[in-house]
Amino acid sequence: MIRDTDFRGLTVLVAGATQPSRRVIRRYRHAGAVVRRLESPEDHAPIVLDDIALVALVADGQPGWDRLAAHCRASSTLLVREQAALPRGRVTLVGGGPGPDDLLTLRALEALRAADVVFYDRLGPHLNLAALTGGAELVDVGKRPGHHPVVQSEIECRMVDAARAGHHVVRLKGGDPFVFGRGGEEVASCVEAGIEVTVVPGITSAVSVPAAAGIPVTHRDVSHLFTVVSGHAPLSVAEYEHLAGLRGTIVVLMGVGTLPQLMAGLAKAGMDGATPVAIVERGYSDSQRTTVSDLSGIVMAATAARCKSPAVLVIGDVVRQGVNGGSAAAQFAGFAPAAEGV
Numbered sequence: 001m002i003r004d005t006d007f008r009g010l011t012v013l014v015a016g017a018t019q020p021s022r023r024v025i026r027r028y029r030h031a032g033a034v035v036r037r038l039e040s041p042e043d044h045a046p047i048v049l050d051d052i053a054l055v056a057l058v059a060d061g062q063p064g065w066d067r068l069a070a071h072c073r074a075s076s077t078l079l080v081r082e083q084a085a086l087p088r089g090r091v092t093l094v095g096g097g098p099g100p101d102d103l104l105t106l107r108a109l110e111a112l113r114a115a116d117v118v119f120y121d122r123l124g125p126h127l128n129l130a131a132l133t134g135g136a137e138l139v140d141v142g143k144r145p146g147h148h149p150v151v152q153s154e155i156e157c158r159m160v161d162a163a164r165a166g167h168h169v170v171r172l173k174g175g176d177p178f179v180f181g182r183g184g185e186e187v188a189s190c191v192e193a194g195i196e197v198t199v200v201p202g203i204t205s206a207v208s209v210p211a212a213a214g215i216p217v218t219h220r221d222v223s224h225l226f227t228v229v230s231g232h233a234p235l236s237v238a239e240y241e242h243l244a245g246l247r248g249t250i251v252v253l254m255g256v257g258t259l260p261q262l263m264a265g266l267a268k269a270g271m272d273g274a275t276p277v278a279i280v281e282r283g284y285s286d287s288q289r290t291t292v293s294d295l296s297g298i299v300m301a302a303t304a305a306r307c308k309s310p311a312v313l314v315i316g317d318v319v320r321q322g323v324n325g326g327s328a329a330a331q332f333a334g335f336a337p338a339a340e341g342v
């Protein structure tokens, strides 16, 4: 296909068998064309090419398309030879970053543009997907109000099936696919099914969401290490002791629901109750908000502010630091246990 061309108001004749032509038809429709079809070479005798701006001939292995090509030449109609849908598809796991389109990498954009099907959820960039893809089918596998999320095993089956049908499947994930993203499982199921799979890393919320609130996860003379923890599964006493003993920054994803247990576990493991804690909700959205307190006060502050997922917790002295306007640091200096919007 002639890429990035506006076909609005033009009629394109796509010639070729149904299955191999599917991708080509979708692309021209996406570019605004009215698509007419010719499924086999025998059909074309009565066809008049007068109002056809372009003939897209899909290599589908059928003999006999030469007559159509000659017809095009005789009537000076532009003919483009298109690649048929590949018999074997592939899967690309794409890290979509923490939300905004401009935090997608160039490689992620390239994969989206080349996709036939995109499986997405609401943690990654999803509002603008139609514009970011070249007419790919968009499948929401995340939670929707009143809908249950598609379970992981079904997502994996659907990805594999679509790739088997010859499609380039993009699985778009929030942040980085390999940071609590179940990306490893998706790679494994593709490998097991013999499907080619590649991974495009993304900007993880573990680092970028604290940054959105002005919090660096490491800072010279303050913290030279950070640990990223999931708040989803309960931590053992030994894990709390190790975390507290590291004296570095602790970043918790999926930790709003288990905040009381997390704070109690760290306090019991010897962490100072005055250690600063920040909760950064909905990073990079218009409703981004940072709530700051300390280890002993954050549960009350979060309850008062009705903190909700998605949010990233940052525990450690780095919360006092400030870059990017330093919203968290400013709040910490004022030390208001109640939340304030930023």
Ligand code: SAH
Pocket (backbone or CB within 6 Å): 098, 099, 123, 173, 174, 175, 176, 177, 178, 179, 180, 181, 203, 204, 205, 206, 209, 252, 253, 254, 255, 280, 281, 282, 283, 284, 309, 310, 311, 312
């Ligand atoms: N793979 C993702 C993490 C998936 S787990 C990554 O690398 O970022 C989902 C958790 O990520 C959420 O519960 C929340 O803790 C965090 N998260 C992702 N995007 C976020 C955002 N824009 N703002 C706040 N938290 C976010």
